Each structure stands twice: as structure tokens, then as C-alpha cells.
Amino acid sequence: MRARNWLAVLAAAAVALLVPPLLSAGQGDESGDISGLRVMVPNTPGGGYDVTARTAAKVMEDAKINTAPEVFNLPGAGGTVGLGRLVNERGNGKLVMSMGLGVVGSVYTNKSPASLTDTTPIVKLLEEPNIVVVSRNSPYRTFDQLLADWRKNPGGIPVGGGSSPGGPDHLAPMLMADAAGINPQQVNYISYDGGGELLASVLGGKVDFGVSGLGEYRDQIEAGELRVLAVTSRERVPAVDAPTLTELGVDMEFTNWRGIVAPPDIPDADRQRLITLFTKMRNSPQWREALVRNGWTDAFASGDRFGDFLRAENQQVARILGRLGLA
Amino acid sequence: MSDSTRTEQSSARDWLRRHSELGICVLLLAMGVLVLTDTFSMSVEFTQRGPVGPRTVPLVVGCALILVAVLLARDVLRGGRGEAEGGEDIDLSAPSDWRTVLLLSAAFLANAALIDVIGFPLSSAIMFWGAAFALGSRNYTRDPLIAVALSTITYVGFDTLLGVPLPGGPLMGVL
């Protein structure tokens, strides 16, 4: 009787210990293919990084570049929980994280111990200009009218954005105010839970203007329900009839961007393979289609160039958040 | 130790036992103090606009916690009693069985401690078996097998089929 008990315990332990490695061993290596690659998404399903990662995974499969990597979500604290995990996976060449400007700001607002400069930059994939929008019924027809009122009474002109403090929609109006000679601390920024909630309050005239990514609002702009007063990118955006801020005399440009980073200290060969993989993915016709479909602007930079870019962004974000008392 | 101190001690213990609900008051009070301390350590230099800032609601909640703690203490000292929750599986006539509670907690916490070390399947199986054991199941052959079947199937479902990663254990990558 006792022997049977011990046998059961032993068998149980053996099953528990052996099944997982045996299952994962089944997915053997194939040449040229990065097998078992996993893409971490540091925010919830349906968010920007999630859509980017899942689209990239699908493109890799459709264009037969690689078997689709496994995409998984690890949301929390504006992406810094995922960042912390990534930094802990030192040397793991089979894990990457989909991220963007929002994570840069969250590192400061959440006082995250892990920093983006710890990661291995792989590629920057895309950019998305921010837009200054008002509803169809808004009294503001041009950015200059808005700016005049904003300068007069910054507190009385609530500006809405779809990100929490430190995120892109928050940074953009702050930088804009700064460049226009308004003290960023005076800006009455109202944070909404994502572009959807913000859209309702812009349409309903609850805030005087909204700052958001272009992609989410293309349809409303086309339908004439939203009026774009300015775009924050360096150049005008083809589909949108609005001037850039620089044209309007506000010396500032700002674009949200997304890219891929890997854990720190991964072997050079792994880094090179990841860069090649994502470069191939980006060059595929399927990715180009996806860019158009989602309203993203191609903004490719790989390896060290992306690394330099990351450092510059990090400094700019730190500077503005420092002035706001958030970093 | 003299007899009188012993009776004093036991009567004090009796009193505490009858008024053990004061523990809830202490908990509420501690929470209130914690909330208020946290609130006052928050910097609001730049961030507050208008009359209601990030500190207002915590301030109200913190004070309310302390107030309710005091009122509840008064109620308990005047003989008020919270009625323990009954249920189908609950026998309130029996005294609290702390051994079972501790065993169950140990099983749960063991899982938290071990899951990243020995992997999800084994660690969760230990928790399941431990919990079943704590609650009186004594079939040493069937229990571990059920536990492992449950945890391994869950592992396969999450990690392999759905792609939600779970730790596989120390042998990952060795085999």
C-alpha cells in the first residue's frame, strides 16, 4: 500500500517535471528560421503595441519569412512591467518586445528601475503623427484662433489626450505649449483612457481641443465630424488638410513611434538575426499593405541608428517631464 | 506566578476572545493611518488644478476609516457583535479550526514561493494536493495523480495551446 503511494507521488512528480520540456522540445530548430521567437506586448490586447506586434507576426507568416512568432501580453504600469521583465531576460535572443514612445515616458512617471537604454534596440518600425483636433461644432476654425485663446487663459482651455501623464498625447501638448510660449505647468491637460474615450469628449465639446494619434481618427476626419487644426509632424500628412506646427510659427515637431527592442546583452549573432528578420518583414508587400490599412507612416531605422534615436527621445522626454515635476 | 495573576491573565484572555472583533478595528485604523501617511508624503507641487487634487479623496477615505474604526470599537465594547457568515459547508457550532486554515494557507503560499523555481505544473500540483490534504482528503495514491493531471492539463492548455506562457520548471532546456 505504501509502495503504491510512493509510486503515485513519483509518477506525478515525473509527469509534472517532464511534460513541459518534452512539449517545448518538440518544436525543433529549422535552418534560417528563428524558431520559438516570442513577442512581448507590454500593454493590453487591442492597444497600439498589441496591434503592431500581432500585425508583424501575421505579416511574417503570410510573407513566409518566418513561422509566426508567439505574441503574448504582459500589461502593467504603462509598459514598464513588461520592460522590467525584458531587462531581466538578459541574453535571451528569442524574446523581443513591441514598444514605443509611451514606454519612454512611463519609465519616468512610474519611477521604473529598468530603463530603455538597458535594452538592445532592434528596429524602429513606424511613426504616427499627432494631430490637434476639434469637433465640427467648435468655434475654432484655425490653429491661430485656438492659440490666441490658449495663450490668454491656459487654464480655461482644457486639452484632452488619450494617454496618462507621461504618454505621447500628454507630451505633445506640453511641448507645443512650451514652444508657443505657454508655461507647460499652466496647461489644463485632461487624461482619458485611450483614444476612444477622448474622441467622445472631443465630439461632445467637453474639452476645447484634443491631441491624439492620427490613425485612430481618420474615419471621423473623413466624415467631417472632426476638424484637424494642425499636425505635429515635420511634413504635412497626405490624407489630412492641415498645416504643420512649424508652418504655423510654433517651432516644434513631435511624432509618436513604435519599434522592437530585445533583452540586454544578447549574442551578436542573435541580434543580427533579429534585425534581418524584422528588416525582411518591413520590406514585404504585406507590411506595406498593413501600414496603409492602419494609417501608419513607415519610419524604419535599425540597430545602432535606432539606439541613437532612443537615447535622444529619452532625453527629450526626461527634460519636459522634469519641468512638469513628473520625473 | 501566583494564582491571582493567573486568573487575571486568563480573564484578560477571555475578554480579548470575546472582543476579538476589535482586531477589525485595529485593521481599519491601521489602514486609515497608512492611507493618510501615504497621502501626506505625496508631492503635489505642480500637479494639482482646481480644488480637488490627487490627495483629496485619499484624505476623505483615510479619515473615514479612522472614524469607522472608532465607532466600530465603541459598538463592540458595548456588546455589538458581527454575525459570522453561515453556509452550506460551514458549521459555526464547531470552534475555529486554525490548523486547517494554516495548512491551507501554507499550500497556497508554497505555490507562490515555488512556482518560479520548480515550474507551474509541479508547484500547482503541490498546492492542490496540499489544499485537499488540509481539507481532509487522505487518499495518497489518487490525490497526487489528480493534482498533477489537473496542473499538467492546465499547463498544456495555457502554454502550448493558447500561448500564455507559464514557467515549465528546472528541466526546461535541459532535455
Place this chain on the structure above:
Amino acid sequence: MDSLNLLLDGFGAAITPANLLFAAIGVVLGTAIGVLPGIGPAMAVALLLPVTYGLDPTGSFIMFAGIYYGGMFGGAITSILLNTPGESAAVVTAIEGHPMAKKGRGAQALAASAIGNFIGALAGTILLVLLAPTIANLAVDIGAQDYFAVMLLAFIAVTSVLGSSRLRGFASLLIGLTLGLIGLDQLTGQQRLTFGSLELADGVDVVIVAVALFAVGESLWVAAHLRRTKDKPIPVGTPWLGKSDLRRSWRPWLRGPVIGFPFGSIPAGGAEIPTFLSYAAEKRLAKHDEFGKGAIEGVAGPEATASASASGTLTTMLTLGLPTTATAAVMLAAFQQFGIQPGPLLFERESALVWTLIASLFIGTVLLLVLNLPLAPIWAKLLRIPRPYLYAGILFFASVGAYAVGGDITDLLLLFVIGLIGFGMRRYGLPILPAVIGVILGPSAELQMRRALQISDGDLIGLVNSPFAITVYAVVALILLWPLIRKLVGNRTKEHAA
């Protein structure tokens, strides 16, 4: 009646044997995954999205509708059977659903939930067809001050669940409000009660709180007072809804959509607050005072509310392109995979596809009912397993749910600590529900109040400067003054009422 014709065309495109099969597969998969701990409908849809890639748009919509409804219902199954809500919309269901299951009325609870889901989704989808443009226009007029007014109304409703001792009820509510404070303040980015932990920066998920207080707390409490008498399995009574069940349920089923749909369609509505309001309303209206011990009204109402609220969410998303919940955001991503951009132009641009989708929703909800109603008694038999396995399974389930998604031990510890609080609350007669409501209501009430004040740049008038808010405050005043009014008018027989 133009939309009716379009809808019929949609049905024409959707009803083929192959599509019905896809719908059935979707419902089964959705339910199966929705049942898994920690995976709510948003995750279920995200995880199963790749399955639909290979199909043509119509086929994948159909399957997708099935997954969606299946995922929602899956969350309710665990709420009822294991006291472990799978998603926030099913939290309220556990309050009456689990006691019902414990009494051997699990099949009835599941059936009430399935039919409630069906009626809610059906009514919601019909309202979607009829009212989509109107609703969309109304939705954007709801501002922060209006939300805050509604939250105050909900707080009034909390008083009806405080239990026999008001003081202990308040203590419980405050525990919930305190838990709700944890996290980064959304408006200013200040850390509150996070103690520097990143894991706490997003606050404590209401599902974690509910699972900890309900499932872990109950397991510990049962451990302390386990009935040592003969271990008789939980009875599984008659598998079907009896006449009296139906008599008690049909009104809550119909009332649910009235509460749920409008809430779902406003941008910050969601399902938590309407399900709770439905619960509070049913409790007040019920003739049987079985609440807290397994009242079928408390399952039927909230479940119909939850699914109608999901339809409301869908309405706003399709017509405005507004994803207001995580699930809606995932669905938005799903539509974009097919080149569909929801928004004001959708109905003109992709008319055929949209009506096919709406027809798919009808089919999905019918199939969910057809497949799950017969399964209810089988699910309920799960509870026949011996008590030690049942509670071990509940703990297992709760901890998988907390751990799987984040992969973080902090969540397990949080589960345990809040579970201990739940244990203490049970021991000393603090009702559990107010704490859960505090976690749900507290953060959003604070957010909306401060947002309203910020928009008015600190002027208190910002809280009352809309007709909607004023109306709601009038209702609040009426409810508060009602006992007084009745006393003044008081010509009727004395009643024993709150």
C-alpha cells in the same frame, strides 16, 4: 424599414450550413476559453483571433460572434460554480449564483444566466439595429459631470447592500475604497499606495479583488469551520428551470437590457456599474427575501444587463469607432484585419459586411443558448466532487487566473492578503459586496468628479452644469427624501420598508 431589409440580406449571407458550423465552433471555443481562469472575453477574443484568419470575412465574423458571446458566458460559469468570476462583468453574478450552486441549484443559475445572456444580447442587438445613429449622438453628449452624478446614484444603491449592520457595511465599503486608491492617479500620474511597486501602479484589478474576497476568502473560512459531518455531495436537483423560477426571472431578464444597453453605449460605461445597479434594483423589487442566499433574480438581472451592455458597447464602436472596453478594443483590431474601419462612415461604406456582422451576432447568441442550455446540468454536476477537491480546485483556479496573465508572484500574494481580509470579514460579519462595489465605484467616481472639475478649471458649477446631471441629482434627492415624503403623504397602510 430600410435597415430591416439590409438585416435580412445580412441573414441571407450569414445563414449557410458552413457558417452555422463556424458559429457553433466559435461558441464552443469561446465558452471553453472563457471558462479558463484569468481569461476574460478580451483575452479570449485576442487568443482566438488567429483561428478566424483563414476564413472569409463572413465566416470569420460568425465565428467571432460565437467566440465573443461564448467568452462572456464562460466568465459567468466560473462565477456560479466556483465563486471565481472570470471577468468583471460576472462579478455580481457570483453573489447569488454561487449560493444557488451550493444549494444544488447550479443548473438553474446557469440556465438563468444563459437565458439572461440571450435576452440581453437579443434586446441589445435589436436596439443596435433600431437606434444605432441616435445612440451614438447621445453618447458623446454624456460628460464627466453626468458620469459622476450616475456614480452618486450608484453609491445610494450601495446602501441597500450594506447588510444588517450599517456600520459594518460601511467598514467593508471603506476597505474597498482603500483598495481602489492603489495605483497611479490617472489625472496627475502621482503614485498612491503603491509603495514603489510597479505591479501596483495600475491599481488592483477588480477581478483579483473579487476572486480574493469571494473564492480565497471563502475557502479559508470553510477551512476554519468545515462541516465534519458525513461528506454528502452537493445535491444536483432538477436540471431545468421550474415554473416558479421562470416566474421570478422573466422580469429581471427584461429589466436587464434597459439598464445595461445605455450604460454600455456611453464611453465610460462598461458592465460593472450597470450589473451592480441591476442587482440592487432586483434586490429592492424582489418579493422573496432570498437575497444573499441564492436568489435567482440576482443572477437573471445582472446577466441580462451584462450582455446588453456588451451590445451597447458594440453600437458605439460600430457607429463612432469608439472602443470603450478592452473587449471592444480587441474587436476593433479584429475588424481592421478585414480592412474594416468602424466609424461614422462604416454603415455607408461597408453596408453589406456590417449587416452580415449584425446578423452574425443574432445567430451567435441563439447558438450560445442552444448549445449551453442543455450543458447547464452537466456543468452543475461538477460540484458533485468531494469538498476537499472542490475547494482545492477553487484555490487552484483562482491562483492560475491571478498568475497566468501577468506571470507575477505579486498577484498571488495580493490574492492571499486580500483573501485573508475576506476571511476576517466573514468571521466578523462584514458583508463582502460593499467592498467589491467600493473597488468598482470609487476610482471611477473620483476620476469623473475630478475630470469635471478640471474641465471647468476648478469651478464647482462644473459638477452640475448639464441637464442630465441635474435630472440624476433630482432622482437621487427623491430617493433620499422618499421615506419622508411617504410619511407626509402617509395615508396608506404602514409598511416595513427601507
